[in-house]
Every structure is written in structure tokens, then in C-alpha cells.
Amino acid sequence: MMRDSLSRGSLIAVLVLIAASATAAEPGTSKSGFVLFTPDARLRTAMPDIYVANAFGCAGGNTSPPLAWRNAPAGTKSFVVTLFDRDERSTPSGWWHWVVYDLPADTERLPAGAGADHSSALPAGALQGRTDLGTAAYHGPCPAKGDPPHRYLFTVYALSVAKLPVDAGASGAMVTSTVQDALLGKATLVAHYGR
Numbered sequence: 470m471m472r473d474s475l476s477r478g479s480l481i482a483v484l485v486l487i488a489a490s491a492t493a494a495e496p497g498t499s500k501s502g503f504v505l506f507t508p509d510a511r512l513r514t515a516m517p518d519i520y521v522a523n524a525f526g527c528a529g530g531n532t533s534p535p536l537a538w539r540n541a542p543a544g545t546k547s548f549v550v551t552l553f554d555r556d557e558r559s560t561p562s563g564w565w566h567w568v569v570y571d572l573p574a575d576t577e578r579l580p581a582g583a584g585a586d587h588s589s590a591l592p593a594g595a596l597q598g599r600t601d602l603g604t605a606a607y608h609g610p611c612p613a614k615g616d617p618p619h620r621y622l623f624t625v626y627a628l629s630v631a632k633l634p635v636d637a638g639a640s641g642a643m644v645t646s647t648v649q650d651a652l653l654g655k656a657t658l659v660a661h662y663g664r
Contacts, residue, residue, distance in 0.1 A: 502540040505625045505656040509534055516662035520609050527611035533584030541627045542653040548572040549626040549648055551641055556619040565641030567607040568598030570633050598639045605638050610662040618663030627653045
């Protein structure tokens, strides 16, 4: 009987620890409360067609969604925003859908459509990197038919430098690798899309 109550007590303690870790801030959210969000509530449940690619059999609007963030870490001098498909199976390294870097420190949001080619909606000095489609602009999701819904990770990185030491049109992999040397914090937002 004593062993049973001890076992139950140990089990309860383990379950409490698991629940506490599951409700902790999601990965990519700093202790300071740095958070990435969207004013488009539809994006929180599934990727609306307006943000889906208009290529490869998809007929979406190919418009980058509105994003906003708050509580950036002290000392932030610039931001990077990316969209990455970790579930793309045609390549072992996932797929970069959008890369924006050298966003000024006072930037707190990107409006819908900011990822257009030669965008005038980006703040002065901000640059778009090369996606895995080979362009320096947003391209929306279009996973293979029959795939389970893919997870699309929007990430904002807060950096201690005003400019990243990368060439114009740098790839998503190069930008996010270079970010690590100046990273103060990051926050993520996950959207799902399948067809």
C-alpha cells in the first residue's frame, strides 16, 4: 500500500513537471516576453488562400501576411523575419519561403503584402533575401497534394547589429546562420497548410 501511494505520488510529480514544461513559453519566445503574432486571426488555425502560392498547382493570392511583434530584447538594433517550411520532403533541408533582413530596430510590424517583389511596404534599408524558389520576394505555401498539412514557421529574430554581414540576396540558410552571432532573441508563429 505504501509503495502504491509512493508510485502514485511520483507519477503525479512527473505529470506536473510535464504539464509545466508543455505550458512554458513556446520555443523561440524569449524570457522577456518577445512575441510574434498576426492580426489575421484566420492564420492561427490554417493558412488562408490569400497567403498561398499561385504556382505549382496552387491558386492562392501569394501575398505575405501581416505580422507584428512586441517586447523585443533590450539592445535590439535590427530584425530578421523568415518563413520556413520544415516539412517539405522534396529536399532534406526544408524550404525557405521568405527572408527579410536589416529591418530597423523601430520596426514592430509588417503589413500584408510587404513581401512583394521590390516592395515599397518594407522599411527603408530592409532587404529581402533569396528564397528556395530563387527569388527575393515572398512565395506562399504549396505543399504536395496528399501531404499532411505542413508546418510553416514565421520567425522574427532580434539582433545586436544594425546590418547583417551578408551579400544582397543572401539565402535563407546564409541569413539564419549569420544571425546566430548577433542573436538577442527570437519568437515564432506556426501556421498550417495542406491540400
